Amino acid sequence: MNIQDSDFTYLDLWAISMQWLIVAFLAISILSIVIYWIIYSTKKSMKAKHEIASESEIKVLRFSQIMIALAIFCLVNILQEEIVERAPMPWFAIRAFMGICFGTLYGYIAHLIFTYYYPGQISARLEKLRYTPRINPTTGNKMKLLSEEEEDAYLDEGQQAEENVFSVDYDVWIDEETGYTHIEKYKGHLNAHECDNCGFRTLRLVQEEVVEEATEYWDGSVNQEFSCSYCGRVKRKTVALSYKVKDDVSETARLVSNPLANNKEVETVKIEIFSNKGDSKVFNFQNIEQTQSFLEEFDYEKMDD
Structure with a gap:
């Protein structure tokens, strides 16, 4: 009888904890969004709004959805109390597992939305902020x-x-x-670092050389050479290589022809590039010459995430 009472007491404490956590996670989710929109609305200039939206909006919304996913996990863990009380050991674990499944499913769907769908939606607003x-x-x-x-x-x-x-x-x-x-x-x-000599973001990686390949026993090393296109500064550093370099990496795809080269009526060029990982990036240019120059310099692996 004491063991049974102990089980019920534990389940009661668990249910109360889950209820409080549901409230906490939902409050954090709502609060994070409210704080973001307050900060966004207080920005007076279009440039400031563009900056915070491009840097933080998706991160904040993604974080809020993680909080909701955790709230779903807690919600599932207070359902079917009568069944769990009759047989605590198997059903408690089953309910917890179901909570993990539902929470993970919601989180994964949210991840897909904010990785593939929402960036296209926010880009229209960012363009309006930038070009108003x-x-x-x-x-x-x-x-x-x-x-x-x-x-x-x-x-x-x-x-x-x-x-x-x-x-x-x-x-x-x-x-x-x-x-x-x-x-x-x-x-x-494209990604470029701030040059420690002239102060402009014109320091780019121009060469990499594997000095020692990594093995399962020790790390390897890579020599990297950076060059500043403005002041000519050359910077070299050695980076640890903690994984084995693959020999079958495919070369970066490049544009081999420019079908718009002679079309002077084109005012704006939009390019969407897809990687073999399933993600994509969209770029807008004001003229064909700028587009061609970008594609000649393009390297997907050296882009900012």
């Missing part, structure tokens, strides 16, 4: 976004070098009536 005409804070006039060719006159050599390696993308807005200009800096399509 800016307003001159002094006169209230609408400003014009300059083309890639026109904006070079307003960028210094370092900024142009950053754009040439696609690590940074600058938008130059101008008030045609007063000549007032406003420059906004956005993350580029």
